[in-house]
Amino acid sequence: MVYTIENIKHVLNLSADILINSKERLTQLDSNAGDGDLGISMEKGALALKAEVSAYTGEDIGELFIRCGMAFNRVAPSTMGTLLSGSIMALGRKHRGSKEIDDNAAIQAPRIMAEAIMNLGKGRPGDKTILDALIPLAEAIESSFESTPDIRLAMKTAAYAAEKAANETRGMLARVGRTKWIAERTKDHPDGGAVLCSIIAQALASVN
Structure with a gap:
């Protein structure tokens, strides 16, 4: 299957809507780890992303990703905002100049995003x-x-794996970021970022 700029815009808008609609849940999860700003930060980033998608009239998928990542980061410069925007821009660099992508490119997207997040945040699985x-x-x-x-x-299949893995962060000790200083306090709660990933994966998997 081939995906054009309009298909990518649809996925980006859907992902942004999921973040907006998950504001309260993400805020509650983040409250267990600190100031509880995750939901607000993601909402701001999502609204900026939607505005960028609406404004973009070109056909370059990579350029759209880069613009969206930059817009997200401008209004949500939190740790998670920086990591997500960086991962979106990594997709942009990968697909710069492309007017369409195929299934193989879509399958590679989560890996590209994960590698970008590891490079930016220095975290690893288990953290x-x-x-x-x-x-x-x-x-x-x-x-x-x-x-x-x-x-x-x-x-x-991927959405199920993400949900299972997000649930399994309950009981883990945080090893990076601000939460490592209150690791025992957050131990009995799932990680907000992992849950965020699971929520988006489940919603995208349900699209017909």
């Missing part, structure tokens, strides 16, 4: 971050698509 859901998601979508080249099935 109780978004990576603890995003990397299992990347592995699941790649494995499923390699076995059966059905992107819908691969997305559903």
Whole structure:
């Protein structure tokens, strides 16, 4: 299957809407780890992303990703905002000049985003971050698509893997970022970033 700029805009808008609608849940999760600004930060970033998608009239998928990442970061310069915007811009660099992408490119997106987040945040799997859901998601979508080249099935498989992995961050001790200083306090709660990843994966997998 081939995806044009309009398909990418749809996915970006849907992802932004999910962040906006998840504001209260993300705020509650983040309150367990500190100041509880995750929901507000993600809402601001999502609204900026939607505005950028609406304003962009070009056909370059990579340029759209870069513009969206920059817009997100301008209004949500929090740790999670910086990591997400950096991962979106990594997709932009990968697809700069492309007017369309295929299923194989879509399958690679979670891995590209995870690598960008690791480079920016210096975190690794097991540190109780978004990576603890995003990397299992990347592995699941790649494995499923390699076995059966059905992107819908691969997305559903990946969404399940992300949800399971996000739930498993409950009981883990944070090793990076501000939460490492209150690791015992957050131990009994799932990581907000991992849950965020799971929420988006589940919603995208349910799109017909």
